[in-house]
Amino acid sequence: MEKRAAGVSARDVAMSAVGVGPTDAGADNGRFIYAKTGAVGRVECPKSAGADSSFWVTARVSDDSDAADMLRFIKEYATAAAGSGACAEG
Numbered sequence: 001m002e003k004r005a006a007g008v009s010a011r012d013v014a015m016s017a018v019g020v021g022p023t024d025a026g027a028d029n030g031r032f033i034y035a036k037t038g039a040v041g042r043v044e045c046p047k048s049a050g051a052d053s054s055f056w057v058t059a060r061v062s063d064d065s066d067a068a069d070m071l072r073f074i075k076e077y078a079t080a081a082a083g084s085g086a087c088a089e090g
Helices: 010-016 067-082
Strands: 025-027 032-034 038-043 055-060
Touching: 010 032, 010 038, 010 055, 025 067, 032 067, 038 067, 055 067
Parallel strands: none
Antiparallel strands: 025 032, 032 038, 038 055
C-alpha cells in the first residue's frame, strides 16, 4: 500500500510500478491500470476516514497472466484494503 498526493492518477503510479506501465489498459474511469504482469489501483476510503485518506495498491506476477484476471485481482485487493482498517491509518 502506498500513500500519494491527492491529484496523483493511476497512470502516475504505474510509471514507477513493476509489471505495469502508464500506457497499459485502464478501467473504472482511471482508478485502475492493468496488464498481463501487474496492476495498480486506487483504494477509495469511506468518507468517514477523512479527506484524502485514499491510497494505492499494486500487484505483480513473475509470469504473464491474463490481463482480465489481473484487473479482477486488483479490484478485489483494493476493496479488501478499503475494509481492512488501512483507511484509518492513512
